[in-house]
Amino acid sequence: MTEIIEQGQRARQSARKLALLETSQKNDLLATIAAALRANSTAIMTENAKDLAVAAENGVTEPMMARLRLDENAIEIISQGVEQVMKLADPVGEGVNAWTNEAGLKIAEERVPFGVVAIIYESRPNVTVDAAVLCLKAGNATILRGGKEAIHSNRALVKVIQAALRAFGLEEAVQLVQSTERASAKQLMQLNGYVDVLIPRGSAGLIQTVVQEATIPVIETGTGNCHIYVDASADQAQAEAIIINAKVQRPSACNAVETVLVHEAIAATFLPGLLTKLQQKGIEIRGDETVQSLNESIVPATIHDYETEFLDLIIAIKVVDSTATAMNHIERYSTKHSEAILTNSYADAQLFKKGVDAAVVYVNASTRFTDGFEFGFGAEIGISTQKLHARGPMGLTQLTSVKYVVSGDGQIRH
Amino acid sequence: MTEIIEQGQRARQSARKLALLETSQKNDLLATIAAALRANSTAIMTENAKDLAVAAENGVTEPMMARLRLDENAIEIISQGVEQVMKLADPVGEGVNAWTNEAGLKIAEERVPFGVVAIIYESRPNVTVDAAVLCLKAGNATILRGGKEAIHSNRALVKVIQAALRAFGLEEAVQLVQSTERASAKQLMQLNGYVDVLIPRGSAGLIQTVVQEATIPVIETGTGNCHIYVDASADQAQAEAIIINAKVQRPSACNAVETVLVHEAIAATFLPGLLTKLQQKGIEIRGDETVQSLNESIVPATIHDYETEFLDLIIAIKVVDSTATAMNHIERYSTKHSEAILTNSYADAQLFKKGVDAAVVYVNASTRFTDGFEFGFGAEIGISTQKLHARGPMGLTQLTSVKYVVSGDGQIRH
Incomplete structure (x- = not known):
């Protein structure tokens, strides 16, 4: 001493x-x-x-x-x-x-x-x-x-x-x-x-x-169990690109996405293509029952998966019935690092921005931007996850x- | 639990x-x-x-x-x-x-x-x-x-x-x-x-x-072992009023002064009057040898006194040979709450402002102003002494x- x-x-x-x-x-x-x-x-x-x-x-x-x-x-x-x-x-x-x-x-x-x-x-x-x-x-x-x-x-x-x-x-x-x-x-x-x-x-x-x-x-600093919520009104091509970027570009980063929440109204149109693309990138998908019903090689998602910062080529996907339900899931499992909504609804964007408690809340962008250099600080000593x-x-x-x-x-x- | x-x-x-x-x-x-x-x-x-x-x-x-x-x-x-x-x-x-x-x-x-x-x-x-x-x-x-x-x-x-x-x-x-x-x-x-x-x-x-x-x-929050340093160039009447205010107005407050440091060049002119005034207010004075030599009822100041937040009608007084020596004393004993210099020297004021590590650093004012209401915040939940x-x-x-x-x-x- x-x-x-x-x-x-x-x-x-x-x-x-x-x-x-x-x-x-x-x-x-x-x-x-x-x-x-x-x-x-x-x-x-x-x-x-x-x-x-x-x-x-x-x-x-x-x-x-x-x-x-x-x-x-x-x-x-x-x-x-x-x-x-x-x-x-x-x-x-x-x-x-x-x-x-x-x-x-x-x-x-x-x-x-x-x-x-x-x-x-x-x-x-x-x-x-x-x-x-x-x-x-x-x-x-x-x-x-x-x-x-x-x-x-x-x-x-x-x-x-x-x-x-x-x-x-x-x-x-x-x-x-x-x-x-x-x-x-x-x-x-x-x-x-x-x-x-x-x-x-x-x-x-x-x-x-x-x-x-x-x-x-x-x-x-650091722990990031980050979510992307795809609202019913989201631009689906953009959403697919953002999710792949947030999961694949650097899976070991704390700002990589771990769980994707998808509005039920677009589950049938949006998810099949996304699941295929993610699988083509070598990503293991853990899904809820709806997601499992869309693709036979999906592993069932457990509460443990929702709690986990995979830091790997693994993603959890869950279907929700509203922005409010997505926000409840995020409130329960988030480490308050980076959370995104993809939407074209002004009201849902406003609700998400105000109601989600995280260091960085995104509308229509990849969570991967939570970084001192990307923010323009020219440096980064760490990413604070406390308040x-x-x-x-x-x-x-x-x-x-x-x-x-x-x-x-x-x-x-x- | x-x-x-x-x-x-x-x-x-x-x-x-x-x-x-x-x-x-x-x-x-x-x-x-x-x-x-x-x-x-x-x-x-x-x-x-x-x-x-x-x-x-x-x-x-x-x-x-x-x-x-x-x-x-x-x-x-x-x-x-x-x-x-x-x-x-x-x-x-x-x-x-x-x-x-x-x-x-x-x-x-x-x-x-x-x-x-x-x-x-x-x-x-x-x-x-x-x-x-x-x-x-x-x-x-x-x-x-x-x-x-x-x-x-x-x-x-x-x-x-x-x-x-x-x-x-x-x-x-x-x-x-x-x-x-x-x-x-x-x-x-x-x-x-x-x-x-x-x-x-x-x-x-x-x-x-x-x-x-x-x-x-x-x-x-809270602990305040606060100092006032009276530089050789200080306005002595103003200094006396500030010290008395900082000690007497509310001795139990964390922003009350506990130790006064006085430049040796004005010890003989400034201190006798100050000591008398403080004693008239019922304050017990603990002084170094110079201070003791000026007034026979002064108790010797110990290191323990310099370390103590009296929160009472007690004050320590010490004579120093320079602003730098005063700053060294403050660095050693301060709880980094509120520290004041009383001076008419621009250079000494600048040195003190830059070099003293405290929540609030004063030039020519009472330490008692460290307060949410006095600062104009209209409220106060506490006074932070961390950084x-x-x-x-x-x-x-x-x-x-x-x-x-x-x-x-x-x-x-x-």
Whole structure:
């Protein structure tokens, strides 16, 4: 525990310095980091090879190996990513609101860095650089706690970042928790007084552990049991294209669709073609009785299917009798991430937009757009599925807090 | 546990209905509640008398009795408070941001209710009505968990509110946890899936328990170890008035000053008069060696004093050699609530405003202004001392979340 408290203290000291930097100074930091990553690519690859060797021994699949691998090309892409963050507008110092109160005090609400941001994440080592650099641009120090699978890579990357920061007296603004034992994650989750916010990135299991065990403020991210509801009035060709896009383009993404709800009035005309197209894409379909009656190879959908974020080429399809029934299904099973209605009815669109409780509610578009880059933020630290502080894709702005700066002329309270 | 889960389910059902109400409908709810409180004042006073009797048996002090007492006048003030909330602007539906992304999607960020807000609080029964009504205006259902001391009063008040809400089919939008056992508070703190945010209001001990034990998102409120730093260039008469105001006007408030830091260059001219004035007001002064040397009745200040939110007619005073030293002291001991510099130096004011990490940073004004009403919000559900979601005084706006409403024409992601 002592070591992690010391990391917290050092991060907090660095955060004080970071809060005073101008945008140009923060961009200089980032440019130095990008150059250092390129200059030290060989050392990074050497350490990465150790993680890859362990992964190979453990029989890890090639997609997982690809996520872990840092070759020249991957390091170049990471470095370019750092340079992209340099180009983003600095949210710190932005005025959110300003007014004069009855006593004549000038009250200004301004964006400020959080201070110290902790990130607990799994497997991909590029997150190490990505998270550290986004936090630095927003004026935050970071305490990173990556997974065991990438520990050599993460140590190498943080070593390079810290060396780059040393020239600015900010070596301790990016800290890596050295232990990958479970206890170290728990200590970080309970580092009250040193960490202002903890953002978990990874599996549903990781996020649930954080929610249950953390005593510091958390932004819950990620889990997306997303629905698309096809209303009776929907453009059917458009609906088919949207559903296929939302399921197939990247099934492992949290914004991929998992359950499709179809109005009964169009079940007979719309579903047969959709089912065939989905099957041609290699998708396993789990359907209710109506859906099963339309195609003999449909597996029956269970409540468990409706509850599941498949993250795979599997989809559940259910027929409903109205927009209200679709909304009830969504209310029951949704993780409040991304929910879509496909309709040409103004009234149904209005009802769905107002009544569905989710970070992002779509009319006539694919749920796959729930993403910091697609939203135009130029970055993404995660997708919040809670309602506190940030909801949906989080960019640089969501990595800041605010403070009120009050300018007076000697006012006292009466 | 079953009972509280059922309360969570009922609150969530009501929250769905509340989210669809127009502002005028919510104001009708509140008008009905205000009328019902007045119409049922006798029943409320009868139940309140039971709490007062227990308090009297327990030898509770008169100030505490006054906080607990609900007489005709107190009920009238509470009812007027409800009518004040009717007049406040409804934050729900307010556009926060809107733009079109590269794919041509119209993205609108809008304020929405949280859904279900839980409040855990102590002693004063007026909080029961105040919190419920502010949450209702922002479209939220509430689960209230008050203290044992006011349980009969709280039950009576919630019964009246629920009867008023029944006419709108929203009886379950305000729920009171019936048990005042410790276990019931803990169950509420861990009601994930039903409660969107928990706001504790009360003693530092209560808030710490919530921070440690809650698994649902929390907004930490209240603790204020506030400082005023008097720079060498300060207007000394103004500084004296501000310090006395910040300490004396309401010592039990979280925004009262606890430690005063004085630049050494003015210690000899400024402090003797200040010390005398403070002593005339009956304030116990705990000072460092310089302060002690100026007045023989000064108690030595310890580190414990610097750490303490006295909430009483006690003040710590310390001499420092610069604004930077004052800021270091504040960084070490502050609870990041309200911090003030009194100065006529532009450079020192700028340094303090940028470098001090607190919800509210003042130049030349009393810390006592950190308050939802003084800020002009027309309401206050609490003062956030964390950096997530809301910082400083929280009004109706801070009782809302946001959602993104995305309108497309069939867009899919490429």
